Amino acid sequence: MTPALLTDFILMADSKPLPALNGNSMAAEALLQEVFGIVVDEAIRKGTCASEKVCEWKEPEELKQLLDLELRSQGESQEQILERCRAVIRYSVKTGHPRFFNQLFSGLDAHALAGRIITETLNTSQYTYEIAPVFVLMEEEVLKKLRALVGWSSGDGVFCPGGSISNMYAINLARYQRFPDCKQRGLRALPPLALFTSKECHYSIKKGAAFLGLGTDSVRVVKADERGRMVPEDLEQQIIMAEAEGAVPFLVSATAGTTVLGAFDPLEAIANVCQRHGLWLHVDAAWGGSVLLSQTHRHLLDGIQRADSVAWNPHKLLAAGLQCCALLLRDTSNLLKRCHGAQASYLFQQDKFYDVALDTGDKVVQCGRRVDCLKLWVMWKAQGGQGLEQRVDRTFALARYLVEEMKKREGFELVLEVRVAGWEIKASLLESVSTLPQVAPVLKERMVKEGSMMIGYQPHGTQGNFFRMVVANPSLTLADMDFLLDELERLGQDL
Numbered sequence: 001m002t003p004a005l006l007t008d009f010i011l012m013a014d015s016k017p018l019p020a021l022n023g024n025s026m027a028a029e030a031l032l033q034e035v036f037g038i039v040v041d042e043a044i045r046k047g048t049c050a051s052e053k054v055c056e057w058k059e060p061e062e063l064k065q066l067l068d069l070e071l072r073s074q075g076e077s078q079e080q081i082l083e084r085c086r087a088v089i090r091y092s093v094k095t096g097h098p099r100f101f102n103q104l105f106s107g108l109d110a111h112a113l114a115g116r117i118i119t120e121t122l123n124t125s126q127y128t129y130e131i132a133p134v135f136v137l138m139e140e141e142v143l144k145k146l147r148a149l150v151g152w153s154s155g156d157g158v159f160c161p162g163g164s165i166s167n168m169y170a171i172n173l174a175r176y177q178r179f180p181d182c183k184q185r186g187l188r189a190l191p192p193l194a195l196f197t198s199k200e201c202h203y204s205i206k207k208g209a210a211f212l213g214l215g216t217d218s219v220r221v222v223k224a225d226e227r228g229r230m231v232p233e234d235l236e237q238q239i240i241m242a243e244a245e246g247a248v249p250f251l252v253s254a255t256a257g258t259t260v261l262g263a264f265d266p267l268e269a270i271a272n273v274c275q276r277h278g279l280w281l282h283v284d285a286a287w288g289g290s291v292l293l294s295q296t297h298r299h300l301l302d303g304i305q306r307a308d309s310v311a312w313n314p315h316k317l318l319a320a321g322l323q324c325c326a327l328l329l330r331d332t333s334n335l336l337k338r339c340h341g342a343q344a345s346y347l348f349q350q351d352k353f354y355d356v357a358l359d360t361g362d363k364v365v366q367c368g369r370r371v372d373c374l375k376l377w378v379m380w381k382a383q384g385g386q387g388l389e390q391r392v393d394r395t396f397a398l399a400r401y402l403v404e405e406m407k408k409r410e411g412f413e414l415v416l417e418v419r420v421a422g423w424e425i426k427a428s429l430l431e432s433v434s435t436l437p438q439v440a441p442v443l444k445e446r447m448v449k450e451g452s453m454m455i456g457y458q459p460h461g462t463q464g465n466f467f468r469m470v471v472a473n474p475s476l477t478l479a480d481m482d483f484l485l486d487e488l489e490r491l492g493q494d495l
């Protein structure tokens with residue numbers, strides 16, 4: 001390097017750094033105070049206020065203009081940045097709003113949010129005790145609690161970036177346990193495999209089969225009954241048929257709380273089939289897992305303790321905030337680490353000064369991994385198990401109320417009362433003003449453009465479009481249930 005070039009480098013290294021946020025930098029601190037004020041006013045206070053809009057709909061071209069998305073070479077002033085933060089919030093959907101029924105997650109829990117803010121600020125990765133001492137210990141404690149609710153006194157687990165990923169991990173683990181060679185030899189080590197799930201399963205099972213090289217053809221679709229629950233007799237038939245065709249069955253994925261109908265597969269009967277055929281039982285309880293907290297309703301998941309793995313998303317029914325997705329395992333043989341570990345020597349040195357078993361990063365296929373346990377831990381500490389149980393029970397009661405109110409109204413038809421022992425997690429409703437499948441999309445367009453409400457619709461089987469009502473937000477009241485029915489009537493009055 002020439003002396004001139006070296007001088008340039010040194011000058012560059014000595015140029016103005018990003019201001020430190022240690023209190024000396026008034027500007028940076030003031031910016032964050034202002035942003036936090038905007039978040040509290042616009043996203044939290046207004047974003048959860050029933051009289052405010054759920055969303056301010058704009059057509060994509062107009063929204064692009066309003067947001068001025070282009071990234072330029074010149075930076076902007078603090079005023080401009082604050083205005084941009086306001087705009088981001090203004091045009092985003094407020095999923096914590098009491099009229100947001102669109103997804104299986106909704107609501108804004110203040111304690112969970114506190115955990116999310118701390119997580120974002122500390123900005124660490126969950127992989128080693130060295131850089132995440134608090135969260136390594138906390139993750140294990142939270143997973144232990146969730147496992148205990150499943151009915152396991154020991155086991156393993158990890159927080160995953162989504163329930164879909166948890167399901168894919170379960171498939172990979174089941175395959176590895178049966179064919180450990182496939183870690184090294186890949187698909188060459190495998191006979192044609194078969195896995196089984198009901199027609200009501202989440203689409204991530206098929207995606208997982210494709211992603212893991214099994215192919216979607218390896219997913220055998222088992223019949224569901226009129227309420228959407230897997231038929232165990234058909235499962236057994238399908239297993240026998242697959243074997244007769246030369247495939248090797250290795251996993252059954254049952255669902256506890258299906259995505260559209262909210263059905264709970266009969267886990268005891270399915271576990272019996274798995275036991276008879278020596279198959280790994282995975283329970284996708286992404287939606288329904290939180291029901292385990294309720295003494296009154298946990299019987300819906302009877303038999304879950306017999307599973308080998310469970311996917312459970314506290315960000316759905318418990319409103320812990322995206323993302324909070326636990327994959328729980330009954331295994332105590334370090335299967336996760338054996339299946340996914342790569343022993344990177346720059347990260348997982350074996351001669352560290354502390355117990356290297358605390359470096360949990362090699363359990364997963366990711367390198368860096370978000371901290372997802374803190375939001376649930378803070379919320380649990382604040383609410384206690386009892387508070388969370390009451391929340392789950394309330395959602396059952398609100399859904400029950402909604403169904404009863406709907407039955408009193410002429411304009412609605414209950415497509416399916418997803419009732420198991422007197423309870424519905426989701427009431428599906430259809431505007432009977434017209435049985436045309438276009439009705440739901442028209443109502444949807446109207447509600448979104450007015451910003452008054454958001455609720456999802458879909459066709460299902462032979463059934464045309466209908467609205468799927470999800471009760472998950474812990475702040476919902478009877479008034480919100482009444483509003484839903486009134487608003488659908490109002491939006492559809494001229495149809």
Ligand SMILES: Cc1ncc(COP(=O)(O)O)c(C=O)c1O
Nearest residue numbers: 104162163164202259284286287
């Ligand atoms: C039953 C079920 N499993 C898995 C998932 C996927 O979860 P995630 O969106 O966290 O990937 C969903 C999502 O709604 C679901 O309903």
